[in-house]
Amino acid sequence: MTQRITIRRPDDWHAHFRTGAMLRLVAPHHARVFGRAIAMPNLVPPVTTAAMAREYKKEFDFLADEQTSRRADERKFTPLLTCYLTDGTDADDLAQGYEDKIFAAAKLYPAHATTNSAHGVTDVKNIYGALERMQKIGMPLLIHGEVTDPAVDIFDREKTFIDKILAPLRRDFPGLKIVMEHITTADAVDFVNAQNGAVGATITVHHLLLNRNDMLVGGIRPHYYCLPIIKRARHQIALRAAATSGNAWFFLGTDSAPHARDKKETACGCAGVYTGHAAIELYAEVFDAEGALDRLENFASINGAKFYGLPVNDDTITLIKQPQTVPDKFIADDGMELIPFRAGETTPWSVA
Numbered sequence: 317m318t319q320r321i322t323i324r325r326p327d328d329w330h331a332h333f334r335t336g337a338m339l340r341l342v343a344p345h346h347a348r349v350f351g352r353a354i355a356m357p358n359l360v361p362p363v364t365t366a367a368m369a370r371e372y373k374k375e376f377d378f379l380a381d382e383q384t385s386r387r388a389d390e391r392k393f394t395p396l397l398t399c400y401l402t403d404g405t406d407a408d409d410l411a412q413g414y415e416d417k418i419f420a421a422a423k424l425y426p427a428h429a430t431t432n433s434a435h436g437v438t439d440v441k442n443i444y445g446a447l448e449r450m451q452k453i454g455m456p457l458l459i460h461g462e463v464t465d466p467a468v469d470i471f472d473r474e475k476t477f478i479d480k481i482l483a484p485l486r487r488d489f490p491g492l493k494i495v496m497e498h499i500t501t502a503d504a505v506d507f508v509n510a511q512n513g514a515v516g517a518t519i520t521v522h523h524l525l526l527n528r529n530d531m532l533v534g535g536i537r538p539h540y541y542c543l544p545i546i547k548r549a550r551h552q553i554a555l556r557a558a559a560t561s562g563n564a565w566f567f568l569g570t571d572s573a574p575h576a577r578d579k580k581e582t583a584c585g586c587a588g589v590y591t592g593h594a595a596i597e598l599y600a601e602v603f604d605a606e607g608a609l610d611r612l613e614n615f616a617s618i619n620g621a622k623f624y625g626l627p628v629n630d631d632t633i634t635l636i637k638q639p640q641t642v643p644d645k646f647i648a649d650d651g652m653e654l655i656p657f658r659a660g661e662t663t664p665w666s667v668a
């Protein structure tokens with residue numbers, strides 16, 4: 317008998333959609349299954365004000381249009397926008413944007429930590445005023461948790477961030493709702509568990525499926541390069557245990573990060589793995605392998621909404637254990653090529 321599982325419609329609490337042709341290509345992939353997705357603000361230029369977020373949101377309008385949207389499911393999709401924090405963030409605009417439901421959260425990128433983070437925060441003390449306001453109004457702070465000190469090894473940057481920045485921040489803002497995004501280490505799992513629900517964490521499906529051997533043994537695979545970088549197997553095992561633990565503070569966030577093929581397959585490639593085309597199927601593969609399919613719904617469809625204080629989705633999707641072949645590539649309407657995770661290979665699970 318074919319295995320199948322029906323779960324409440326999931327949400328993606330961390331995704332990159334970009335703008336223009338790339339957004340028109342990837343947003344329908346997410347909208348196919350996810351009810352909502354937190355849309356990252358690291359655009360060029362970054363989304364730093366409520367007015368910019370209002371403009372950005374309009375780019376998603378084509379999904380709601382019955383003429384251009386292919387499927388009824390896509391029309392239900394809601395992007396949740398975030399504010400890119402800078403040293404100069406205006407706390408009033410931030411709070412007003414949250415009150416007006418333009419912003420669902422604010423994102424802390426340490427300056428130069430990752431793609432388009434040059435305008436990020438140079439010292440977390442510079443945003444203490446904004447954090448004070450966020451704590452007061454219950455606005456979530458989403459964190460890219462890596463230090464940028466060139467002296468710190470790239471594989472240690474998450475742990476050092478926890479020790480040097482995040483732990484003190486927790487002490488200074490005990491009531492601030494924090495999501496540690498895309499955790500990649502056993503150290504992050506331990507830190508988040510120790511906060512007992514005050515700190516949430518998203519876990520990507522590529523960090524669950526891969527360790528650094530997959531990226532580097534037998535040839536370098538640029539489409540597995542992302543930030544925070546994929547770690548050794550011990551960390552992958554800890555992440556898989558956390559995601560399937562049933563702990564309410566771990567939830568789904570793909571960090572699906574599309575880059576044009578020529579920006580990945582080059583001498584100095586961009587960071588980002590594109591999983592938006594088959595994300596829920598890939599998570600199902602992990603939960604199945606861990607014997608934890610009964611916990612997929614909590615991780616994918618319940619925990620995140622509860623952490624954000626939002627209602628869960630009111631409809632369902634069904635996954636079946638039936639292989640699907642991933643296309644070799646996707647082509648945007650301007651001709652740009654995008655190489656998806658598992659390009660040309662199969663995933664064991666499909667959406668019915």
Ligand code: DOR
Pocket residue numbers: 332358430431460541542543544573574587588589
């Ligand atoms: O791999 C990544 N890609 N990590 C990030 O933090 C940013 C993202 C992107 O925007 O491409």
Ligand code: ZN
Pocket residue numbers: 330331332356571573
């Ligand atoms: Zn991201």
